[in-house]
Amino acid sequence: MVGRRITIDSTPTQRGRHALCSGGSRRLFSRQRSRRNPHLPVLSRPGKWGPQLRGLIERYTDGINSVRHKENWIGTRKTTNMTEATEEAKLEALLGMFSGKISTLSKFGLNLLVEVSEGKSLKTEHIPVVMSLRHSMELLEGIGTLLRENLADPAMLLLRGLMESVLQVVFILEKETEQRGKAFMYFDVLNRIANAEKIDKTTDRGKEFAGWIAKDKNLKNTVFTMPANLQVELDELRGQKLISDFKQVHKEYENKKSQGIKIKNWFAMFGGPKTIEQLAQQVGYAGVYQILYRHLSESVHGVGVVSGKIESENGKGSIRDIKSPDHIEYVFSMSIFFGITLIQNITEILASHRKQAFVDLYVQELREAFQRSSGNQYIDIQ
Numbered sequence: 001m002v003g004r005r006i007t008i009d010s011t012p013t014q015r016g017r018h019a020l021c022s023g024g025s026r027r028l029f030s031r032q033r034s035r036r037n038p039h040l041p042v043l044s045r046p047g048k049w050g051p052q053l054r055g056l057i058e059r060y061t062d063g064i065n066s067v068r069h070k071e072n073w074i075g076t077r078k079t080t081n082m083t084e085a086t087e088e089a090k091l092e093a094l095l096g097m098f099s100g101k102i103s104t105l106s107k108f109g110l111n112l113l114v115e116v117s118e119g120k121s122l123k124t125e126h127i128p129v130v131m132s133l134r135h136s137m138e139l140l141e142g143i144g145t146l147l148r149e150n151l152a153d154p155a156m157l158l159l160r161g162l163m164e165s166v167l168q169v170v171f172i173l174e175k176e177t178e179q180r181g182k183a184f185m186y187f188d189v190l191n192r193i194a195n196a197e198k199i200d201k202t203t204d205r206g207k208e209f210a211g212w213i214a215k216d217k218n219l220k221n222t223v224f225t226m227p228a229n230l231q232v233e234l235d236e237l238r239g240q241k242l243i244s245d246f247k248q249v250h251k252e253y254e255n256k257k258s259q260g261i262k263i264k265n266w267f268a269m270f271g272g273p274k275t276i277e278q279l280a281q282q283v284g285y286a287g288v289y290q291i292l293y294r295h296l297s298e299s300v301h302g303v304g305v306v307s308g309k310i311e312s313e314n315g316k317g318s319i320r321d322i323k324s325p326d327h328i329e330y331v332f333s334m335s336i337f338f339g340i341t342l343i344q345n346i347t348e349i350l351a352s353h354r355k356q357a358f359v360d361l362y363v364q365e366l367r368e369a370f371q372r373s374s375g376n377q378y379i380d381i382q
Helices: 085-117 124-148 152-174 177-198 204-215 230-244 247-258 266-271 276-282 286-301 328-350 352-374
Strands: 006-008 310-313 316-319 379-381
Touching: 085 124, 085 328, 085 352, 124 152, 124 177, 124 328, 152 177, 152 276, 152 286, 152 328, 177 204, 177 230, 177 247, 177 266, 247 266, 276 286, 328 352
Parallel strands: none
Antiparallel strands: 006 379, 310 316
């Protein structure tokens, strides 16, 4: 039987790199001068002193060490062959701790959501920021729940969504917030119109949609009923929302359309980045995108189902069980990183009076676990 020895280190330590600090290097993978925590735990904004993610490259050269992926035979009850029951208990406690830390960060974000959404200074262009905060905290809670059950790979699906949401918020708040925020809202209206028109057979989109349904062997006999107020809603969206509320954005969109230019993403408006990759580059996350996003996309598109999950030994094949601690630390550290980045950017612009409270939360509740997980210091897989 193929097995691995896993050791869980729960000993507190000051080792590891400080993730977000005012005195850091601009390089993504540079070391701190001191092994201890910096004396100024100030969270920095991306593009200035930037995030420092310890061991990111090492943790994403998955499979270099052949010992790392020796799994139990298919059909075995457990993912790993721990030699001591105490290690299994430690792993369960560690997963609970990771989930709790994520929940702590999420609760701060949700409290911030309530405070910001009720603020008098909230404007139309801030709506996508506030709602992205809500969406991201929901994703964080989902990731925490999956980590508690030792399901790191499914959590990666949510992690990619979290990354996309954070990048868009950073882009909106970076500069030209009114223009970018309204572009986001404008495309939200366009999507609502498109979805409504699909079930309206009097529209070109509705006729096309009906054609696709007729060709689908699973849905060809399905009847979609058009809501009674659909036409009223469509008229309102096409009129007031597009023209009155977003005049500048609407003018730009129609101008591009008349030139035969189709804009797929809202952030491509006004000469912005056309793809999520270009968006990451513009806001200073090019390296994070290349290392993380492409790999996470494999899980989303269902193409990463083989790599690292099958191997052979002595002529016999083995398949990794669905629960494995291999990527637990990575998913946890990156979830905390993106959650911190999002809340940090929002407090900077919309709730500056909450900045110190957030720094305190990070230092007291999150920093040590984030540092250690960023350096893979909790789980030793042999």
